[in-house]
Amino acid sequence: MPEQLETDDLGAHVIRVIARSQRIPVESVSLDSTFEELKIDSLDGINIVFELEKEFQIEVPDEGVQNLKSVRETVAGVRQLIEQKSQTVRPGVA
Amino acid sequence: MNRVAVTGLGLVCALGNSTNESWERISRGECGIRPLRDPGNPPYKFRFGAEAQTFQPLDYFTEKDLLLLERFAQMATVAAREAIAQSGLRFDSELADASAVITGSSVGGQFSEEEGYIRLYRENNPRVAPLTIPRTMSNAGASRISLEFGIHGPAYTVSTACSSSNHALGQAFWMVRSGQVTAAVSGGSEAVFAEGLLRAWEAMRVVSPDVCRPFSADRRGLSLGEGAGILVLENWDHARARGAEILGEIVGFGMSSDAHHITQPCVEGPAKAMEWALKDANIKPEQVGYVNAHGTGTQANDVTETRAIHSVFGAHTDRLLVSSSKSMHGHTLGGAGAIEAIITILALKHGIVPPTANFTAPDPACDLDIVPNEPRKTSIEAAISNTFAFGGLNATLVFKRAL
Numbered sequence: 001m002p003e004q005l006e007t008d009d010l011g012a013h014v015i016r017v018i019a020r021s022q023r024i025p026v027e028s029v030s031l032d033s034t035f036e037e038l039k040i041d042s043l044d045g046i047n048i049v050f051e052l053e054k055e056f057q058i059e060v061p062d063e064g065v066q067n068l069k070s071v072r073e074t075v076a077g078v079r080q081l082i083e084q085k086s087q088t089v090r091p092g093v094a
Numbered sequence: 095m096n097r098v099a100v101t102g103l104g105l106v107c108a109l110g111n112s113t114n115e116s117w118e119r120i121s122r123g124e125c126g127i128r129p130l131r132d133p134g135n136p137p138y139k140f141r142f143g144a145e146a147q148t149f150q151p152l153d154y155f156t157e158k159d160l161l162l163l164e165r166f167a168q169m170a171t172v173a174a175r176e177a178i179a180q181s182g183l184r185f186d187s188e189l190a191d192a193s194a195v196i197t198g199s200s201v202g203g204q205f206s207e208e209e210g211y212i213r214l215y216r217e218n219n220p221r222v223a224p225l226t227i228p229r230t231m232s233n234a235g236a237s238r239i240s241l242e243f244g245i246h247g248p249a250y251t252v253s254t255a256c257s258s259s260n261h262a263l264g265q266a267f268w269m270v271r272s273g274q275v276t277a278a279v280s281g282g283s284e285a286v287f288a289e290g291l292l293r294a295w296e297a298m299r300v301v302s303p304d305v306c307r308p309f310s311a312d313r314r315g316l317s318l319g320e321g322a323g324i325l326v327l328e329n330w331d332h333a334r335a336r337g338a339e340i341l342g343e344i345v346g347f348g349m350s351s352d353a354h355h356i357t358q359p360c361v362e363g364p365a366k367a368m369e370w371a372l373k374d375a376n377i378k379p380e381q382v383g384y385v386n387a388h389g390t391g392t393q394a395n396d397v398t399e400t401r402a403i404h405s406v407f408g409a410h411t412d413r414l415l416v417s418s419s420k421s422m423h424g425h426t427l428g429g430a431g432a433i434e435a436i437i438t439i440l441a442l443k444h445g446i447v448p449p450t451a452n453f454t455a456p457d458p459a460c461d462l463d464i465v466p467n468e469p470r471k472t473s474i475e476a477a478i479s480n481t482f483a484f485g486g487l488n489a490t491l492v493f494k495r496a497l
Binding site: 041042043046050062065066 | 139297298299303314315355356357358393
């Protein structure tokens with residue numbers, strides 16, 4: 001069983017979305033998994049990102065999709081986009 | 095086997111509503127990929143497209159005609175009118191039975207289909223327009239052409255995504271060559287700027303946010319385009335006997351399937367299509383001077399096409415001119431093969447190879463002479479035109495200058 005180091009709530013949530021999107025057991029996906037190991041190709045990647053965008057209400061730019069190669073990168077990317085989004089909706093301070 | 099002459103050309107695209115108008119601009123390297131007239135709400139991620147902006151249906155059809163004709167079929171019909179007029183052919187009873195109409199279109203009448211869905215799903219109106227099916231069906235162009243010109247022979251439409259019209263032209267070429275028909279009106283069309291279809295393309299993340307830059311290091315994807323190309327193919331002796339002007343010759347056709355991935359291209363499949371096309375044409379790779387590339391401007395296509403060309407042409411690749419006219423008229427999907435066939439024939443006829451427009455910087459992985467930005471005047475004996483479609487379906491046509 002692959003180790004699950006430092007998988008926080010967000011990481012676990014992203015992993016569940018990836019597993020659901022690819023119709024694979026969630027236990028087979030860990031933070032250390034690469035897309036190559038999981039047999040996820042670029043077309044699968046587009047589908048995964050589509051599901052992540054829906055789940056987390058974020059928008060992933062095209063360049064971000066093309067460079068995704070691992071679960072860890074995906075979690076980091078989602079985290080960054082969520083943070084960016086929360087910063088833009090924060091009310092401005094005079 | 096008969097030689098196959100091309101005796102008529104008809105073209106509608108972002109660069110013009112006729113062959114001459116379009117060729118004048120394409121041969122100069124003018125880009126027809128412009129900001130979309132309707133940027134979408136919310137805006138599409140891509141801002142540009144090659145729309146046939148000056149194509150006004152009422153210039154060519156009555157309002158009654160248009161009840162049955164969707165944009166893709168309108169453009170195909172107008173292109174057919176131009177090609178058949180140029181050929182001078184009259185489809186009298188004998189020729190009518192001995193002529194074929196074979197067109198390519200990947201999705202047919204999208205606007206009508208979407209109107210139907212809007213009624214059903216947005217307006218909750220279960221009654222759609224009665225003419226939805228005749229407008230939507232991918233064969234609407236072929237059927238209209240057959241109806242308008244009284245052509246009774248074999249008529250059908252091929253749908254193989256971006257290779258649709260190369261497949262259609264290839265089949266038509268083989269039918270004339272084998273003597274099954276005396277003439278064929280063949281090509282293809284696509285009208286892609288329907289909202290649902292644009293959103294579907296947006297979701298694939300292969301459309302460039304700005305203009306496409308085939309073979310450039312900083313290319314970011316394709317630019318969509320609309321248009322139609324129709325060619326009149328004719329038994330060579332038949333064309334000569336009646337004193338027709340022969341614009342070019344189709345000499346070979348090859349097609350293959352990657353059997354690799356539903357969207358990602360590979361090198362071997364396209365290489366086979368090109369090899370088999372040259373074999374069908376009975377010409378050696380060294381005789382080819384120009385390749386009108388599939389050249390979509392995606393990262394994947396341009397590098398795999400480069401490798402495939404190298405594998406087929408070997409050392410001769412250094413002497414090949416390879417350009418992507420999609421850099422000017424966009425990727426016209428089901429219409430691509432036909433529009434690009436016309437451009438290739440005219441390149442041979444006029445001795446001008448159109449450039450790959452919008453080129454910025456070379457990509458070492460695309461080590462070809464891609465005729466960047468400026469056209470090249472040069473006399474060429476033979477040329478090929480490639481289309482490599484989603485689903486891994488590849489088709490290549492081989493042309494010779496008419497001698």
